[in-house]
Amino acid sequence: MIHVLDLKFQNKPDTIAAFLIETSAGPILVETGPYSTFKPLKEAVQGKGYTLEDIKHVFITHIHLDHAGAAWALAELGATIYLHPFGKQHMNAPSKLLASATRIYGEEGMERLWSTLKPIPAEQLKTVEHQEVITVGDTTLKAWHTPGHAVHHIAWQWGEELFAGDVAGVKIEGGPAMPPCPPPDINIEHWQESLRLIRSLKLNHIYLTHFGAIPAAQIHRHLDELEAGLLRWANWMRPHYEQGKKAAEITPLFQAFVKQQLAAAEVTEAQYDLYENANPAWMSVAGLLRYWRKKLEQ
Numbered sequence: 001m002i003h004v005l006d007l008k009f010q011n012k013p014d015t016i017a018a019f020l021i022e023t024s025a026g027p028i029l030v031e032t033g034p035y036s037t038f039k040p041l042k043e044a045v046q047g048k049g050y051t052l053e054d055i056k057h058v059f060i061t062h063i064h065l066d067h068a069g070a071a072w073a074l075a076e077l078g079a080t081i082y083l084h085p086f087g088k089q090h091m092n093a094p095s096k097l098l099a100s101a102t103r104i105y106g107e108e109g110m111e112r113l114w115s116t117l118k119p120i121p122a123e124q125l126k127t128v129e130h131q132e133v134i135t136v137g138d139t140t141l142k143a144w145h146t147p148g149h150a151v152h153h154i155a156w157q158w159g160e161e162l163f164a165g166d167v168a169g170v171k172i173e174g175g176p177a178m179p180p181c182p183p184p185d186i187n188i189e190h191w192q193e194s195l196r197l198i199r200s201l202k203l204n205h206i207y208l209t210h211f212g213a214i215p216a217a218q219i220h221r222h223l224d225e226l227e228a229g230l231l232r233w234a235n236w237m238r239p240h241y242e243q244g245k246k247a248a249e250i251t252p253l254f255q256a257f258v259k260q261q262l263a264a265a266e267v268t269e270a271q272y273d274l275y276e277n278a279n280p281a282w283m284s285v286a287g288l289l290r291y292w293r294k295k296l297e298q
């Protein structure tokens, strides 16, 4: 049984989820949310009849702070953290990750959005290869390395359920599928390959961290919409990059472009705020500019 836990990020609903699965070895967690939502996480887990100390196995899709920022606190309570090999060093010695996130969000943003990040001892970080299967009690999870959004991204398959992190996009309250494109790893071609891999799996649901379940009947349409949106964003950005514009100059134009896309899909103002809460447009400007710089300057 999967429980979708709403972490009430920035006191708003339907933005960041963690997922609790009940197994014979106790509850396991997929995603932790940031440390700023540790209290709502604790309360949500208690609401399902468990304590955080009961959780001995935590699976993270990637090391972005909205997905894994509280992993250290669960490790302090005794959990093993399962992650992509490229993420281990950053979780073990997070100074570089923190510096990179601070460049993006600023000191004030770091505190307000993510709160603290502490190192996780290496022996509690279990790296998982592509297609490796992890067994916990009577249950197994299979890792699919799925780069494109981040080089350290894993989609975790549990039976016919897939915890897709950010590689399957953001979709909030029935709105359209949108691609989160933060720096530094965005790679459109790798992302498309990962989407092909996901399409090839037999699935009942895809679970999005932002936010919730996509049922089988909607999976292909969702992934097609995401891929089209990703290409649309990337192609929108390219001429701005080629004209040598600065991110600060592009951001209001891109925000207007995204807002118009969401409005065309009949997303309300309140839902637009949730999309921005989960996937701020300014962040994708930085990520897509970096993608084009890497690709075109080679």
Ligand SMILES: [Zn+2]
Residues within 6 Å of the ligand: 062, 064, 067, 149, 150, 166, 180
């Ligand atoms: Zn991410």
